[in-house]
Amino acid sequence: MELKKREKDLTVWQKLYIPEIVKGLALTFKTMLRPKVTMEYPEVKFEPPSSYRGRPVLVQEKNGVERCVACGLCSRVCPALAIEVQAAETELEKERYPQKFEINMIRCIFCGFCEEVCPEEAIVMSKDYELVFTNREEAIFGKDKLLVPVEQLKDRIEFLRKFK
Amino acid sequence: MNIAEIVIISLIKIILVVVMILGSVVFLVYFERKISAWIQYRRGPNRVGWKGILQTTADVMKLLLKEDIVPAASNKTLHTLAPIIALFVAFSTYAVIPFGPDVTIFGYHIKLMVADVNIGVLYVLALTSLGVYGITFAGWSSGSKYSLLGGIRSSAQMISYEVSMGFSIAGVLLLAQSLSPQEIVLAQSGWKWNAILQPIGFITFLVSAFAETNRLPFDLPEAEPELVGGYHTEYSSMKFAGFFLAEYANMIIASAMIVTLYFGGWQIPYIDKLGLSVTLTTLLQVGAFFLKVIFFLFFFMWVRWSIPRFRYDQLMSLGWKVMFPLSVLNIIWVACLIMFFNL
Numbered sequence: 001m002e003l004k005k006r007e008k009d010l011t012v013w014q015k016l017y018i019p020e021i022v023k024g025l026a027l028t029f030k031t032m033l034r035p036k037v038t039m040e041y042p043e044v045k046f047e048p049p050s051s052y053r054g055r056p057v058l059v060q061e062k063n064g065v066e067r068c069v070a071c072g073l074c075s076r077v078c079p080a081l082a083i084e085v086q087a088a089e090t091e092l093e094k095e096r097y098p099q100k101f102e103i104n105m106i107r108c109i110f111c112g113f114c115e116e117v118c119p120e121e122a123i124v125m126s127k128d129y130e131l132v133f134t135n136r137e138e139a140i141f142g143k144d145k146l147l148v149p150v151e152q153l154k155d156r157i158e159f160l161r162k163f164k
Numbered sequence: 165m166n167i168a169e170i171v172i173i174s175l176i177k178i179i180l181v182v183v184m185i186l187g188s189v190v191f192l193v194y195f196e197r198k199i200s201a202w203i204q205y206r207r208g209p210n211r212v213g214w215k216g217i218l219q220t221t222a223d224v225m226k227l228l229l230k231e232d233i234v235p236a237a238s239n240k241t242l243h244t245l246a247p248i249i250a251l252f253v254a255f256s257t258y259a260v261i262p263f264g265p266d267v268t269i270f271g272y273h274i275k276l277m278v279a280d281v282n283i284g285v286l287y288v289l290a291l292t293s294l295g296v297y298g299i300t301f302a303g304w305s306s307g308s309k310y311s312l313l314g315g316i317r318s319s320a321q322m323i324s325y326e327v328s329m330g331f332s333i334a335g336v337l338l339l340a341q342s343l344s345p346q347e348i349v350l351a352q353s354g355w356k357w358n359a360i361l362q363p364i365g366f367i368t369f370l371v372s373a374f375a376e377t378n379r380l381p382f383d384l385p386e387a388e389p390e391l392v393g394g395y396h397t398e399y400s401s402m403k404f405a406g407f408f409l410a411e412y413a414n415m416i417i418a419s420a421m422i423v424t425l426y427f428g429g430w431q432i433p434y435i436d437k438l439g440l441s442v443t444l445t446t447l448l449q450v451g452a453f454f455l456k457v458i459f460f461l462f463f464f465m466w467v468r469w470s471i472p473r474f475r476y477d478q479l480m481s482l483g484w485k486v487m488f489p490l491s492v493l494n495i496i497w498v499a500c501l502i503m504f505f506n507l
């Protein structure tokens with residue numbers, strides 16, 4: 001069998017090893033003196049960019065009502081079957097609202113499909129990444145935990161309008 | 165001095181050295197974690213104590229409280245013996261390292277080393293090559309294929325660097341005309357450091373020292389990616405800590421040997437011309453020795469994060485095809501130095 005030649009032949013200087021090793025050492029030494037990028041998490045919080053997909057939330061309008069019209073598309077599209085919506089009528093004509101809206105946070109995979117499919121911009125992904133619970137019941141988020149005032153979600157909604 | 169005095173002084177020296185090593189290992193683990201963090205733009209341990217200074221203590225507590233698992237398929241005696249061998253060898257090598265010049269305290273003439281052995285360098289070489297038994301026993305007695313492979317790789321690694329290591333030391337011995345570490349140090353007075361006189365020998369010894377301590381880029385017996393931890397896969401709790409301790413102790417001994425053989429040991433060039441008092445000179449010299457050792461310890465860690473791991477056959481070809489001829493060349497060079505410059 002014919003021996004394969006190296007695609008890129010090394011120069012004599014590089015073959016000497018030691019100059020190249022010294023170069024490498026100099027590089028790592030320089031990095032030691034540079035500022036550290038690690039965040040000390042519990043003390044320093046991470047401020048995610050608007051493209052970040054944190055936990056899904058429901059948008060609450062300024063008058064305190066949710067935008068959701070309980071069409072059920074999010075629940076239909078959810079690959080993890082995490083969303084449960086029960087619709088009810090409102091006094092307004094041809095309007096509905098979710099009597100019950102629950103997301104099982106253990107099941108949610110943060111894919112953002114619900115947000116993408118929502119015709120009313122009612123369910124969006126927030127910047128909230130601090131998600132903890134101690135039992136399974138606590139992990140089911142109802143409307144009380146899901147509703148977030150619209151002012152807090154401006155970034156994400158603007159991002160969606162631009163790029164969705 | 166009568167026998168009782170010699171025994172007491174030796175005991176004090178032994179205890180001091182052992183305490184010093186154990187203390188410095190604790191410090192080194194912290195030091196290494198910090199340096200590896202800095203090189204990777206991380207902060208390193210900073211939770212336990214001020215700036216994470218108590219991190220190592222926490223690590224030790226964890227290791228002490230862990231369950232000691234002995235695999236059913238293992239050879240129990242050798243399994244227990246292996247870390248002890250590794251530790252014993254690592255600690256006993258310190259006996260011949262000189263920390264400073266001879267001093268006189270309370271009328272006693274004391275050598276700043278545990279034992280001034282005439283054949284100190286041979287003693288170190290013999291003991292460090294015994295260290296591989298600890299690793300091979302550990303691999304073989306664990307009753308696991310991965311560990312066995314790790315142990316075998318370790319012995320194969322040893323034969324590939326040991327020869328060039330011995331040859332590069334031969335250059336030093338020729339110049340010093342002695343096998344005693346103290347006399348080797350004394351022979352390097354002024355700027356006659358062996359690292360300057362015989363750079364090739366220094367580099368071959370340095371590379372061999374890396375292989376000897378099983379540190380990256382030559383940590384082939386461990387090799388987590390392919391061997392799941394290598395020879396100590398089946399070890400847990402304090403037995404694992406034994407290997408850990410031995411590795412760090414080996415690192416210190418390797419640095420101390422590099423300093424003694426090639427960097428003038430405790431000598432500071434031309435310090436006697438400054439006209440300082442004897443006590444101060446001695447203190448400075450002992451300090452210089454430790455500073456030099458600390459520099460090489462730092463160098464070990466620095467290299468670890470700069471150079472990727474060598475492949476197993478690459479180390480063997482490096483040892484036999486590159487370093488062995490180079491170290492022979494070094495002996496010829498030293499012979500020329502002696503012949504033509506009367507060094």
